[in-house]
Amino acid sequence: MFDTILLPTDGSEYAEAAADTGLELAQTHDATVHVVSVADTGPLGDLRLPGDAASAKDAMRSQAREFVDVIVERAEAADLDVTGTVLQGPPESELLEYARNNDVDLIVMGTRGRGGVHRMAMGSVTDHVIRFGDIPVFVGNSGPNSN
Template structure:
């Protein structure tokens, strides 16, 4: 049913459960994982004028590389093939575009579960992806569990 599963990450340490779920799906379906990190160029608007764009872009790319390396390490424990990419732009648009361009069968992503005024002011990347995606989207609440498991814990199991 699934051959390519897209897992966008925002670089937060709380994505471990989401990644583990995607890996379990990939294991069941014999699918590959596509890890994606979007350098959110919209975040630049809130930075002080004296901040250099190059420095910010480099910092965000490094964060993205670390996040994608974590996905690769988790998937290696399950012998799952992983493709990774870092792109720039608006997160929801870039996630949907990547899914289209790479013929992904589903998207597994975290949601912070913001509601009320936070959602109105910040918007919801997951909600926009759900509305515009050409493929099914599995959303999971992110937890306080860090992306890297404690020593000796299985790499691909969801936290209890």
């Protein structure tokens, strides 16, 4: 049913919990996994890190790579076909474009993550992906320690 599953991550516990579900689905369907993190290097994304813009963007890309690598390692340990990608730009549009360009059948993502000022100004990434995407989205709304 699902040949390609996209697991967006921002390193939050909610993204990690959604990744667990996505990896289980990938095993069940023998699907290829795409792990993506988007370094929000737009004007509001720069507000999250101190220092000059170039250093902040480098730090955000490096952090995004770390988030991706954690889930890629878990997918490899489960013997899944996996790719890891770091993008930069507005997360909501970058994720949808990536999903369309890579023939993704399902997006599995959490609802609470890192957002701060960006989320208040623009709305959540998950909300945007659900509203403007044409790909099924499996949404988890709790982290591993919630009731």
